[in-house]
Amino acid sequence: MDNKRRSAPVSLIQIAHEAEVSPATVSRAFNRPTLVHTRTLERIMAVAERHGFRPNRLGSSLRSGSTRTLGLVLPTLSNPVFADCFEGAEMRARASGFSVMMTVTHYDPAQEAAAVQRLIDHQLDGVILTVANPRRSPVLKALKARGVSYVLAYNESDAHPCSAVDNYAAASDMISHLARLGHRRIAFISGPLSMSDRAATRLSGARSRARTLGLAAVKHHIMPSHTQADTQVLKQMLGNPNPPSALFCSNDLLATTVIVGLRDLGYGVPQDISVAGFDGMRYGAVMSPSLTTIEAAGYEIGKTACHLLLEQIEHQPLRSQQVPHTLITGASAAPHGTVLPAPLTTCKS
Amino acid sequence: MDNKRRSAPVSLIQIAHEAEVSPATVSRAFNRPTLVHTRTLERIMAVAERHGFRPNRLGSSLRSGSTRTLGLVLPTLSNPVFADCFEGAEMRARASGFSVMMTVTHYDPAQEAAAVQRLIDHQLDGVILTVANPRRSPVLKALKARGVSYVLAYNESDAHPCSAVDNYAAASDMISHLARLGHRRIAFISGPLSMSDRAATRLSGARSRARTLGLAAVKHHIMPSHTQADTQVLKQMLGNPNPPSALFCSNDLLATTVIVGLRDLGYGVPQDISVAGFDGMRYGAVMSPSLTTIEAAGYEIGKTACHLLLEQIEHQPLRSQQVPHTLITGASAAPHGTVLPAPLTTCKS
DNA sequence: CTGAAAGCGCTAACAG
DNA sequence: CTGTTAGCGCTTTCAG
Numbered sequence: 149m150d151n152k153r154r155s156a157p158v159s160l161i162q163i164a165h166e167a168e169v170s171p172a173t174v175s176r177a178f179n180r181p182t183l184v185h186t187r188t189l190e191r192i193m194a195v196a197e198r199h200g201f202r203p204n205r206l207g208s209s210l211r212s213g214s215t216r217t218l219g220l221v222l223p224t225l226s227n228p229v230f231a232d233c234f235e236g237a238e239m240r241a242r243a244s245g246f247s248v249m250m251t252v253t254h255y256d257p258a259q260e261a262a263a264v265q266r267l268i269d270h271q272l273d274g275v276i277l278t279v280a281n282p283r284r285s286p287v288l289k290a291l292k293a294r295g296v297s298y299v300l301a302y303n304e305s306d307a308h309p310c311s312a313v314d315n316y317a318a319a320s321d322m323i324s325h326l327a328r329l330g331h332r333r334i335a336f337i338s339g340p341l342s343m344s345d346r347a348a349t350r351l352s353g354a355r356s357r358a359r360t361l362g363l364a365a366v367k368h369h370i371m372p373s374h375t376q377a378d379t380q381v382l383k384q385m386l387g388n389p390n391p392p393s394a395l396f397c398s399n400d401l402l403a404t405t406v407i408v409g410l411r412d413l414g415y416g417v418p419q420d421i422s423v424a425g426f427d428g429m430r431y432g433a434v435m436s437p438s439l440t441t442i443e444a445a446g447y448e449i450g451k452t453a454c455h456l457l458l459e460q461i462e463h464q465p466l467r468s469q470q471v472p473h474t475l476i477t478g479a480s481a482a483p484h485g486t487v488l489p490a491p492l493t494t495c496k497s
Numbered sequence: 498m499d500n501k502r503r504s505a506p507v508s509l510i511q512i513a514h515e516a517e518v519s520p521a522t523v524s525r526a527f528n529r530p531t532l533v534h535t536r537t538l539e540r541i542m543a544v545a546e547r548h549g550f551r552p553n554r555l556g557s558s559l560r561s562g563s564t565r566t567l568g569l570v571l572p573t574l575s576n577p578v579f580a581d582c583f584e585g586a587e588m589r590a591r592a593s594g595f596s597v598m599m600t601v602t603h604y605d606p607a608q609e610a611a612a613v614q615r616l617i618d619h620q621l622d623g624v625i626l627t628v629a630n631p632r633r634s635p636v637l638k639a640l641k642a643r644g645v646s647y648v649l650a651y652n653e654s655d656a657h658p659c660s661a662v663d664n665y666a667a668a669s670d671m672i673s674h675l676a677r678l679g680h681r682r683i684a685f686i687s688g689p690l691s692m693s694d695r696a697a698t699r700l701s702g703a704r705s706r707a708r709t710l711g712l713a714a715v716k717h718h719i720m721p722s723h724t725q726a727d728t729q730v731l732k733q734m735l736g737n738p739n740p741p742s743a744l745f746c747s748n749d750l751l752a753t754t755v756i757v758g759l760r761d762l763g764y765g766v767p768q769d770i771s772v773a774g775f776d777g778m779r780y781g782a783v784m785s786p787s788l789t790t791i792e793a794a795g796y797e798i799g800k801t802a803c804h805l806l807l808e809q810i811e812h813q814p815l816r817s818q819q820v821p822h823t824l825i826t827g828a829s830a831a832p833h834g835t836v837l838p839a840p841l842t843t844c845k846s
Numbered sequence: 847c848t849g850a851a852a853g854c855g856c857t858a859a860c861a862g
Numbered sequence: 863c864t865g866t867t868a869g870c871g872c873t874t875t876c877a878g
């Protein structure tokens with residue numbers, strides 16, 4: 149019995165009137181139906197249904213002080229790991245009756261600030277966010293000042309609740325893997341570290357492990373963007389006296405474009421140079437060569453972050469949770485068998 | 498001068514008090530500052546800043562009847578074209594001061610209905626959605642009954658405002674391309690058509706063009722999911738007397754998994770069998786073989802849909818807008834040179 | 847240019 | 863189990 153006609157919006161008061169009860173009782177009927185006598189409940193629901201009535205959440209939010217809506221602030225959805233993160237978080241939120249307001253920042257702290265301000269204005273009950281760097285982030289201060297619950301996703305921090313992988317350990321694992329393949333000269337590639345503390349931590353982990361294993365010091369090459377390789381930077385890197393035999397990229401999206409860039413320059417991957425990524429985005433497996441990477445399940449990170457946030461909202465103690473990572477052995481990183489990398493024709497014509 | 502201390506939330510009334518003006522004037526100061534004397538404005542803003550005051554949107558939304566928030570309902574963000582669509586829509590929304598509440602349905606009409614109900618309850622000003630099928634969709638009826646503005650994204654319809662590509666024409670273009678490569682036996686692969694009218698339209702376009710060109714009738718093979726190929730279905734298809742030499746998949750994600758599935762079965766792409774997709778997701782270009790597909794820019798679709806929706810909200814007349822498509826010639830579809838497809842060793846060991 | 851008053855739709859005390 | 867009362871924070875007439 150859905151009424152098709154564009155009916156004027158009905159209010160709870162009118163339902164109360166028509167069902168011959170007080171507004172409070174109608175409110176109870178919808179929020180804590182067990183407190184209402186069955187016969188009364190049926191009467192109210194019948195009237196409500198007839199009018200297609202549903203409580204206006206603005207009214208209830210204003211009065212109760214809770215919107216039952218969470219905010220999600222991520223760098224970009226172009227990176228599929230963040231898209232997965234959304235799905236994990238939204239699924240968890242929905243399971244508890246929460247909705248999600250979402251926005252992207254393109255790794256820009258100014259946009260982070262604007263985004264969080266917008267979410268605060270909407271009186272959201274909590275926020276999940278990935279920031280460029282949680283240390284003295286004005287954004288987190290603002291959230292705290294307002295008393296809005298929040299959980300970091302992807303960022304690691306001991307000062308704030310967060311859900312992330314152990315970036316340091318994961319990067320170390322990758323270096324060990326590359327070393328096992330015989331690589332002794334490994335370079336790290338990322339965007340500007342000021343835009344991503346994850347990249348910075350991964351670099352530290354890589355350097356430390358390289359030192360431990362007695363490899364050459366890991367050089368850091370910086371691309372203008374975190375998601376797109378710059379051919380000039382690659383060219384210059386490979387023109388150096390002792391070029392690396394393996395490249396460890398701070399994320400899979402970047403690794404993918406690095407591989408394309410290398411091919412354009414005439415280097416075959418992995419025969420001339422090995423490439424590894426970080427994130428475990430699903431396309432890595434279907435690429436050719438398949439990507440050697442660290443799997444850090446975005447869905448899990450999002451789901452966990454949301455779970456931690458909901459705990460906070462229910463006034464349970466703040467806590468963080470680490471999400472496990474796995475090394476994915478693909479074909480983009482091969483044993484350092486042959487000679488030094490040099491421009492050659494690539495395999496595919 | 499941000500105040501770090503967890504200050505009790507300040508209301509407009511308190512600001513009014515402290516600035517020695519009426520609440521109405523503070524409201525004007527924030528909403529139509531030109532109506533307020535400069536000196537008064539300064540005084541108000543000074544007080545507001547000192548307290549870190551920002552108007553509570555719940556109050557204003559309740560009173561004004563507008564939340565300045567849009568809903569976005571998409572099948573899944575795993576498909577990068579939908580992720581792009583979000584970015585396009587959110588960018589456009591933000592440019593007009595709107596926020597976006599987002600949810601995914603996994604192609605399930607029941608979830609579509611629940612999602613839209615949730616958004617209606619939140620009193621959103623409008624909704625952008627992709628539904629399984631807009632014809633007699635109860636979801637669109639509900640929106641209309643409530644007087645909530647909406648625009649379809651990806652779905653084509655003459656009964657509803659929408660932003661989409663011309664799926665029929667685009668699919669026809671792909672068939673022409675495959676025919677030009679010498680293929681005369683082409684199969685169409687998709688998930689259940691009841692979950693996606695786009696797939697249905699693409700199939701019609703493909704069949705029609707095949708007929709026009711005198712090719713063999715296009716057979717339709719149905720996978721359980723729109724995003725994941727089933728090896729059994731592929732095996733059975735290729736076991737038939739006259740197997741196809743080219744497969745046209747209803748989307749790129751599916752095409753990708755079809756290629757993987759074919760490889761697992763021992764068929765090389767494109768040497769044994771050609772594969773084409775639809776969507777133009779960015780990973781298609783970096784895959785190997787690169788994907789032959791129809792580019793239908795998700796970002797544009799999202800941006801346009803949002804633009805149309807905002808027009809509606811400003812009471813301009815409803816309208817739809819088609820987004821152009823382009824054929825991307827990749828390496829996954831090759832000339833139908835050699836013999837019939839048969840299990841062989843693939844190129845890569 | 848500014849103020850007073852009313853109320854958007856709902857829920858939380860508190861009574862009964 | 864149900865009703866009464868008050869008001870969440872804001873905007874919007876309508877007067878001045």
